[in-house]
Amino acid sequence: MIENVRISEKARNQLITLKKRTGIQNWNVLCRWAFCLSLRETTPPPFENVIADSSVEMTWRTFTGGLENLYMALLISNAKKNSISLEKVELNNYFKLHLHRGISYLNGSSSDSIDDLLRSLMK
Incomplete structure (x- = not known):
């Protein structure tokens, strides 16, 4: 269903x-x-015109690293x-709303290394 993934300049x-x-x-x-990270939230991402x-x-x-069906199933399950x-x-x-919310979450973390980032994701 999703062919290409593009992000906003802010997310870039x-x-x-x-x-x-x-x-x-x-x-x-x-x-x-x-x-x-965004899918992990219990609430849907707020609507915005991205x-x-x-x-x-x-x-x-x-984007999926070859796991297209897995990521699509995660998206569809969350959408339902x-x-x-x-x-x-x-x-x-x-999908775009989830992606951009997640990028904002990652950027808001205080991670200065891959290890820090992974620890923050596992909380």
């Missing part, structure tokens, strides 16, 4: 900061962690739990 800048602080060089790794206007773009397969339509446009928007 947050990811650049995270890359510098942690040494993690791949957008897709940070984005996967961000998505899962404009994916940055130069950061990756295929769904790159929160009564979100499974229509393509709505599901894509819901």
Whole structure:
């Protein structure tokens, strides 16, 4: 259902900061962690009009690291739990909201290394 993953310029800048602080060089790794961090929340992400206007773009397969079905199942399960339509446009928007909320959460952590980041994610 999701073909490409694009992020906003604000999220791109947050990811650049995270890359510098942690040494993690791949957008897709940070984005996967961000998505899962957002899914962990008990509430759905608040609606906002996220404009994916940055130069950061990756295929769904790159985002998922080859685990497309797993990540789609996680998204669909969470969408059903929160009564979100499974229509393509709505599901894509819901994914984008989760991704951007998660990037904000990661950026707000005080992690200066991969170990710190992983410890904060495991809380």
